[in-house]
Amino acid sequence: MCKVSCALFTGVSVNSGYKKVGRKVLSKAIPGSSMQDGSAKRGELNHAGKGRGQKRRPLLCFLAFLVSLTCLTVAFAFNETHLDKTKLPKGCISCHKGHGKRATMMLSEPKDGLCFKCHGSVKQGELGEARTDIYSALIKRSNHPVLQTSQYHVPGERLPERSSSAPRHVACVDCHDPHLTTKDRPLNVARGYAGKQLRPKEVRKEYMVCYLCHSDSANLPPNEHNVAQDFTTSNASFHPIEAPGRNSRVPSLSAPLTPGSTITCSDCHGNDDNYGPKGPHGSNYDHLLKANYTMQSGPESISAYELCYMCHNRNSILNDQSFKSHKRHILYATASCFACHASHGSKVYGNLINFDANIVFPNSLGQLNFVQLLPGKPRCFLSCHVGATQYEHSMKGSQYYVNRTPLPGW
Ligand code: HEC
Ligand code: HEC
Ligand code: HEC
Ligand code: HEC
Ligand code: HEC
Numbered sequence: 344m345c346k347v348s349c350a351l352f353t354g355v356s357v358n359s360g361y362k363k364v365g366r367k368v369l370s371k372a373i374p375g376s377s378m379q380d381g382s383a384k385r386g387e388l389n390h391a392g393k394g395r396g397q398k399r400r401p402l403l404c405f406l407a408f409l410v411s412l413t414c415l416t417v418a419f420a421f422n423e424t425h426l427d428k429t430k431l432p433k434g435c436i437s438c439h440k441g442h443g444k445r446a447t448m449m450l451s452e453p454k455d456g457l458c459f460k461c462h463g464s465v466k467q468g469e470l471g472e473a474r475t476d477i478y479s480a481l482i483k484r485s486n487h488p489v490l491q492t493s494q495y496h497v498p499g500e501r502l503p504e505r506s507s508s509a510p511r512h513v514a515c516v517d518c519h520d521p522h523l524t525t526k527d528r529p530l531n532v533a534r535g536y537a538g539k540q541l542r543p544k545e546v547r548k549e550y551m552v553c554y555l556c557h558s559d560s561a562n563l564p565p566n567e568h569n570v571a572q573d574f575t576t577s578n579a580s581f582h583p584i585e586a587p588g589r590n591s592r593v594p595s596l597s598a599p600l601t602p603g604s605t606i607t608c609s610d611c612h613g614n615d616d617n618y619g620p621k622g623p624h625g626s627n628y629d630h631l632l633k634a635n636y637t638m639q640s641g642p643e644s645i646s647a648y649e650l651c652y653m654c655h656n657r658n659s660i661l662n663d664q665s666f667k668s669h670k671r672h673i674l675y676a677t678a679s680c681f682a683c684h685a686s687h688g689s690k691v692y693g694n695l696i697n698f699d700a701n702i703v704f705p706n707s708l709g710q711l712n713f714v715q716l717l718p719g720k721p722r723c724f725l726s727c728h729v730g731a732t733q734y735e736h737s738m739k740g741s742q743y744y745v746n747r748t749p750l751p752g753w
């Protein structure tokens with residue numbers, strides 16, 4: 344009975360969602376959540392076998408829901424946080440209730456108000472209240488506009504949006520599946536995108552969730568672009584999100600990172616408060632960054648480029664272990680990393696080189712180019728404006744010059 348109802352309810356075939364564990368039959372209303380690979384790491388997602396986006400039959404759903412509630416009053420311990428009765432003693436009815444609020448999946452509160460019952464800033468004495476206050480993160484200066492736009496989320500919707508007039512939105516349940524989330528895998532979800540819609544078991548990496556809204560969406564705001572194009576592995580260089588990077592010589596990397604490492608979007612985008620809840624909910628730094636990143640010219644300090652120094656050793660950079668002129672540019676000419684480096688990836692140049700178009704222009708010969716010759720001693724052809732100072736980089740004969748100064752041996 345339970346089996347059938349749960350299957351009806353989720354639209355998944357009867358056998359797929361149930362596991363026999365000893366004498367207990369775990370009535371998994373929400374099927375699929377077995378570990379895909381051993382490397383249980385945050386940011387790497389789990390397999391989840393839920394069929395979304397299917398046509399729903401409201402009456403059947405409702406009946407089935409009642410039955411599954413009955414099934415689940417028999418308390419079994421689930422690995423999934425919200426289905427674990429030791430954490431949420433009220434079980435399903437912590438969130439679902441009778442017919443529920445209008446136009447919801449029979450939820451006791453509409454949309455994200457539900458999550459704030461337990462993840463809010465004011466403790467409401469809810470049974471099973473969480474330690475993590477997400478509300479306070481979402482009201483920081485730079486944030487995911489959950490509070491402003493979650494009402495546009497529609498259960499079963501397809502992302503990325505295909506129409507430029509679709510209301511752009513983000514809700515808790517766009518990134519988290521309330522049934523599948525686990526302590527190690529808060530992003531255990533069924534939906535993802537990587538140039539195409541992914542089947543639930545293909546959604547294994549965090550970026551596949553982010554690409555639902557930050558790649559091919561037809562309704563990107565004017566100041567944003569398709570982030571997937573930055574990280575695509577056909578680029579000349581990229582921060583290693585989708586795959587390990589192209590450069591095998593990155594002496595600045597701080598342990599345990601190596602050139603073979605991959606990182607996640609939320610390694611850079613997240614809460615600026617180390618003690619607050621993790622995740623890209625909100626930050627006091629622009630672009631929802633975890634740490635400060637000064638993108639304009641100015642004096643170097645640990646805090647000016649704190650974001651980069653989380654993973655790249657400051658001494659290595661300022662001692663010119665790779666680029667033989669890092670120190671000259673960063674310390675003496677007060678150029679930001681952003682003057683020369685892309686944060687995500689560079690289509691045409693290696694070493695994440697991508698000049699800041701606000702301060703870098705063609706030189707007097709009309710050249711704007713980066714040429715890698717000897718490691719550590721590349722040549723740039725350009726004109727760079729830092730404050731009132733202008734630096735012209737060009738060749739005269741076979742000699743490389745900065746303004747009128749020749750650089751022998753470069
Ligand atoms: C932490 C809150 C929470 C708990 C606990 C919870 N649910 Fe849900 N459930 C939700 C939310 C939120 C949605 C709507 C998801 C959306 O809008 O995409 C939902 C949707 C559903 C759906 C519709 C299909 C889907 O996944 O979109 C079913 C079926 C369901 N829940 C069953 C259950 C059952 C059975 C239990 C108890 C085992 C349960 N839920 C426990 C929050 C919860
Ligand atoms: C009835 C209380 C309750 C409600 C409602 C609730 N949660 Fe939770 N949630 C918890 C508890 C308890 C934890 C365990 C960790 C903690 O204390 O923060 C948790 C943990 C989480 C985690 C961290 C990963 C994990 O599995 O431990 C995520 C993500 C999460 N919840 C998302 C949501 C979302 C999204 C909603 C709304 C759909 C929601 N929660 C509603 C109680 C709740
Ligand atoms: C359901 C859609 C959705 C998903 C999924 C999503 N985002 Fe967003 N994101 C938004 C919206 C909406 C904004 C507000 C600005 C805008 O419209 O792009 C935003 C803003 C941001 C910003 C701030 C941009 C700026 O310049 O201020 C960052 C950074 C970001 N998201 C990163 C991520 C990461 C990392 C993930 C994956 C963990 C992710 N997003 C998943 C919808 C989404
Ligand atoms: C190494 C750190 C780092 C990683 C990893 C990273 N970002 Fe960013 N991201 C930045 C910085 C710095 C900026 C702001 C400066 C800029 O635009 O280059 C930014 C800007 C953004 C913006 C706003 C600008 C725009 O043009 O849209 C979005 C959205 C974004 N990132 C999403 C993502 C997503 C999604 C991922 C993972 C697929 C990701 N980022 C991975 C550092 C990072
Ligand atoms: C844009 C995607 C996105 C949205 C929207 C989002 N989260 Fe998260 N959340 C994440 C990611 C990514 C992590 C995990 C980061 C990590 O492990 O470093 C996370 C982590 C969490 C955690 C665990 C925090 C910890 O310190 O362990 C909780 C709880 C949580 N989210 C709840 C929520 C709730 C509630 C909402 C809506 C109010 C929400 N999230 C909206 C992406 C999102």
Ligand code: HEC
Nearest residue numbers: 593594595648651665666672678679680683694718719720
């Ligand atoms: C004037 C342009 C310029 C500025 C400013 C600059 N870089 Fe670089 N950077 C380069 C060039 C060119 C290379 C490649 C040198 C080579 O290997 O040929 C490089 C290489 C690197 C590398 C890869 C090798 C290594 O050292 O591990 C890292 C990381 C790096 N830079 C980080 C930074 C950071 C962080 C900042 C700011 C604090 C910064 N760079 C500022 C031009 C610049």
Ligand code: HEC
Nearest residue numbers: 580588589590602604606610650651653654680684694695
């Ligand atoms: C979360 C860790 C992390 C952060 C934060 C980070 N990086 Fe990196 N970065 C890496 C890793 C890992 C590699 C190695 C990729 C490879 O081997 O090609 C790398 C490589 C690089 C390279 C060399 C790429 C190449 O192909 O030669 C440059 C340049 C660079 N980072 C600059 C920056 C700058 C500038 C910042 C700050 C905006 C920054 N990184 C922040 C992890 C990080």
